Amino acid sequence: MTTYAYKVRDATGRFNEGKIDSQSEREAVMALKERGYYITSITEDRVISVKKELSFLSTAKSKNVGLRDLALFCRGLSTMLEAGVPLLSALQSMASQSSNPGLTLVIQNMTEKIERGYSFSQSLNEHPKVFNRVFQGMIQSGEAGGNLDWALGRLADYLEWEKDLRDKVQSATYYPMILIIAMVAASFFMVYFVFPQFLLLFESFNIELPFITKLLMEVIRFMNAFWYLVYGGLILAVIGFYMYVTSEKGKKWWDQKKHHLPLFGELFRKLVVSRFCWIMNGLLKSGMPMVQALETVSTAVGDYYVRDIILEIADKIRRGRNLSQSVREYDFFPPIVTQMVSVGEEAGNLELTLGKLTELYDKEIGVFVGRISTVIEPVLTVIIGAGVLILALAFFLPIFEMASKGMGGG
DSSP states (O other): OEEEEEEEEOTTOOEEEEEEEESSHHHHHHHHHHTTOEEEEEEEGGGHHHHHHHHHHHHHHHTTOOHHHHHHHHHHHHHHHHTTOOHHHHHHHHHHHOSOHHHHHHHHHHHHHHHTTOOHHHHHHTOTTTSOHHHHHHHHHHHHHTOHHHHHHHHHHHHHHHHHHHHHHHHHHHHHHHHHHHHHHHHHHIIIIIHHHHHHHHHTSOOOOOHHHHHHHHHHHHHHHSHHHHHHHHHHHHHHHHHHHTSHHHHHHHHHHGGGSTTHHHHHHHHHHHHHHHHHHHHHHTTOOHHHHHHHHHHHSSOHHHHHHHHHHHHHHHTTOOHHHHHHTOTTSOHHHHHHHHHHHHHTOHHHHHHHHHHHHHHHHHHHHHHHHHHHHHHHHHHHHHHHHHHHHHHHHHHHHHHHHHHHHO
């Protein structure tokens, strides 16, 4: 007899863990299934430490698995299953075709698990860093409903949509980031190579300098004398901010504040609402119950502030409310969302309504990203122009004064 440590969920979704004695892992899995448990993990007790180490190595190698890799994996697997290829053969084929070493390792590990008696969804749960809760939930629902190929195809659509969404956001930030970096580089060059030459020139003449010139000279002297304080403080501030916003408390604070940022705040809100509608549409279509779908979405939207709102909505529905009534109580969701959800519930086609909302927000996000680029360009141009004007006044006013005195003296 061998002792196995297991982690399971019961029919109500409650988490349990413990140990079981069995002749083999397969028999242990069957025994737990007979008790009505959904197995999330099971390991031989005496090699738990080794298993953890292997899991760590697998996770380290699989961190580079991107959305494009996962979308190709889902699309290929869906196509093969739809053509009648057995799951194990399809997985082995995808492992040999994958160009990502991390994903290949994960697929091979999943294949081994399935050969030992795991279901496909259970093997996915062993790699939460690669397959998030949306992925796991869709596959679990697809297995239960006998439409795994459809669920994989839907996941491929979702991953491609998510990749496109991220590309749109990145395209909106490329231009301002390039300009900001260029401004910082130019400022560094001027402060340490150009401006000191002007300072020597002004100090050689006995003239009263304008206030703006004096102020700029003092700033330059300070930055040259205490450069380690200036740049050290800036680096520490950036590191401190990053560490705070990546902590549990900081994430909640930042996710709440970012929705109120000028210009980008509205974009962040549209992205979260679009993601909420898309994922809910897919999970409900796959047959997942409303409360479970909301709990899955709460961790998939990528926003701690909205996560808490969605969990509160799930709790209200658990107590007998419907989705439109619950969503209406939160200002985060625009009126069009509450109205469309209400219409969908009344007509009995909530999935279709959520799909229409996703299409609407996709178009809005595309237009909004273009608008951001259009607005940011003149704003940055004005900022750069104002900086150039200040520098011109600071350095050319004394020169004009020296020139006028020279002409007057002549």
